[in-house]
Amino acid sequence: MYNFEIKTKIKFGKGSLESISEIKNKKILIITDPFMIKSKMIDKILEHIKESSYEIFSDIVPDPPIELIVSGVEVCDRVKPQVIIALGGGSAIDAAKAIMDFSKKILKTQEIEFIAIPTTSGTGSEVTSFSVITDNQKGAKYPLVSDELLPDIAILDPELVKTVPNFITADTGMDVLTHAIEAYVSTNANDFSDALAEKAIKLVCKYLIKTYKNGEDLDAREKMHNASCLAGLAFNNASLGVNHSIAHVLGGKFHVPHGRTNSILLPHVIEYNADIVGYNNTDYSLAAKKYADIASFLGLNSSNIRVGVKSLVNEIKKMQKEMNMPTKLSECKININDITDLEKEIAALAIKDACTKTNPKQPTEKEIINILNKIK
Incomplete structure (x- = not known):
């Protein structure tokens, strides 16, 4: 029930x-x-x-x-x-x-x-x-x-929110997108949380770039404010996933803004959760199918599950580029050696984080370290 x-x-x-x-x-x-x-x-x-x-x-x-x-x-x-x-x-x-x-x-x-x-x-x-x-x-x-x-x-x-600087608009907006996407593929997701998450994703993808480019656009600001709330309602019901688990640890260790960390992780976590291996494999996970659903309702190329997942990842990277966002932790003034030295501790803490319980795929320490290596 x-x-x-x-x-x-x-x-x-x-x-x-x-x-x-x-x-x-x-x-x-x-x-x-x-x-x-x-x-x-x-x-x-x-x-x-x-x-x-x-x-x-x-x-x-x-x-x-x-x-x-x-x-x-x-x-x-x-x-x-x-x-x-x-x-x-x-x-x-x-x-x-x-x-x-x-x-x-x-x-x-x-x-x-x-x-x-x-x-x-x-x-x-x-x-x-x-x-x-x-x-x-x-x-x-x-x-x-x-x-x-x-x-x-x-x-x-x-x-x-109309005077919020554009770089904070970018960070917080990508946090909204991460909330909604993680809620959508959570193992606790249901029809009600999915409806809220889907609407939030659509609003972010339509209005975030507009608010970034023109903070005085009050209509766009209103839509992003609503999207944030809708995503909150979604994940409050369905919970989140390993994207947030890792971000919580990195935030505590290195004090990178939370939304920025989520944004850096998001494309890589989607690829990890989708777990698409080999071109001949058509036994797709539920998470992969739901990522492809997101691509479909955003009007992206989703001719098959594999293409849909890739389209979603590429759309996120495109948004990051349009908002001049970092895609690596090294661009956030973090010493890569510090990450390497702490990688096992980061992985262990992320696995213990409550958000990991509802991630569609339960990660090992090695798998989280692999994600960390991709975002250094």
């Missing part, structure tokens, strides 16, 4: 941010990062909550470490908010999730309404039960997984 639920209310489209004006006479804790203050993006929130008292915790950094979560819990204990608003990218929303969850468990706080407002179109964190926290001492990322982490409300207003 399968189960499909959507807890989070989603408010989306131009002007959707105005919905937070419905919060009245409540104590609010806004969790965000310093850039939201410096850029005055925070003002777009504050102008709608004038009838409530609020405090801002703006210490969020990329890949939020455990120490930061502890500081946030201390602030939450002092403020005792009735509402938490997470404003920012995946790091801000992930940190807010962890702060809220630990506050409930450790401090036994009252029920807190949780509103997530993403300012990048990438993680889908506003509708997922995942949060990723970093242990800087061990150089590792730890995913927290619980339905208690799901926001009550997600607000997707494209006005908040």
